[in-house]
Amino acid sequence: MTTRVSAQGTSPSDAKRALKDKFEERKAANEARAKQSIEQAEEESRAAEDAKRARDRRSFSYVAHRWLKASQGEGLAVSSRVRYGDLLRLHLEPAFGDDDIRDIGIVQLDDFLQEFVERGQISQARSLRSLLMNVFGYAHKKQFVPFNPARATDSIKPKTSTPTALRAAELESIRDAVARYMRPEPGRGGPTPSVPVDLIIDTMLGGGGLRIGEALALRWTDLDLEGEEPTLRVLGTTVEVRNDQNNGTGLHRQPRTKTKSSMRAVRMPEWLRTRLAEAPRNPHSDLVFCTKSGKPLSRSNVYRALKKALDDAGIEQFVLHDLRKTVATAVYKYEGLAAASSVLGHSNTVITQASYVERAELKADVRATLDAFAPRQ
Secondary structure, eight states: OOOOOOOOOSSHHHHHHHHHHHHHHHHHHHHHHHHHHHHHHHHHHHHHHHHHHHHHHTBHHHHHHHHHHHHHTTTOOHHHHHHHHHHIIIIIHHHHTTSBGGGOOHHHHHHHHHHHHHTTOHHHHHHHHHHHHHHHHHHHHTTSSSSOGGGGSOOOOOOOOOOOOOOHHHHHHHHHHHHHHHSOOTTOOSOOOOSOHHHHHHHHHHTTSOOHHHHHTOBGGGEEOSSSSOEEEEOOEEEEEOSOTTTOSEEEEESSOSSGGGOEEEEOOHHHHHHHHHSOOOTTOSBSSBOTTSOBOOHHHHHHHHHHHHHHHTOOSOOTHHHHHHHHHHHHHHHOHHHHHHHHTOSSHHHHHHHTSOOOSSOOOOHHHHGGGOOOO
16 A cells, blocks of 8 residues: 655755655654564464463373383383383373373373273283373372372273183193204204293293293303202393383393392202203303394294294194293192292282182082081981
8 A cells, every 4th residue: 555645845945855855754663663663463373372382381292201200310210111101102202192181181191001902902001091190199299189199090901811821731732842842953944942941941941930031031140050950030121122212222131120029039950950050051141042143032022933843743722921921820839829829929918819729620629617507317
């Protein structure tokens, strides 16, 4: 839009000066308005950025990552931190990431968890609920939220199944299959097996029902093969670490077990002492089970070798964790529940009885007591 500007003077030169002054005044006024508009726009932009930062600091994603970082200083195991990081990235951030953590309620969390339950992913649902309780517990501590809504969600019961121990014939057939796999045979293609599945199985059994990660983390310095009572100390486990800036990536030996009570010493039988004493040692590593370069063996390599051995023998439906249940049941049968719980490294007998000990069909012999109820002749 064009605006006419006019000025008067006693002479043409006065009129020109007056007109020039008006132009300067209008120019100054326009510059002032433009400056004011720019300053107002900048202030509004700063306010919007401050509001966005404030919203971001209240977002579920921001609080969750703050908790994950803080958990490092609180002794959370590397494997747990990595697992929680994966759950956060894959499931929780897509569902709640940008939401204001104050607006996430009990019903919303319950609906989210029940989707996993309905799909039969009970273990995943339990892990996610545990992670949510940790994140919202941290948020409550830091006064982001007035209470922890995750604690009020419905509890998720684990899948219940009756523990089943291997029968003697089943265990013998598994050992025979593994022995055939480990033994070089004329005409069998492929390289000689490098994963000592046979010794790993023997160590898991003779070591009192070790977990596979505990067996693969054993070091020669954890074994006393010379003492009057040969012992095996369980002091660590193997973990696969991904996307962890503080601990690198790849397979690591973690100097701690699944739980504090899992740190234990087990008296090993003589047959296992002999087997381990005769086993070759890698000059590049203190690990009992390792690669040629001295690095820890991965569980996937062990599983792959075991599957090949069992497939060749036509054996199905066996997993290494069955060995732990088999040991637990045998110790329970002859030594009692407390002994079984102790050797497995459980904090109490409830876990042992619920998930590891096969329930005996033949109960205690109480016939003498029951005789008191015999009918009178």
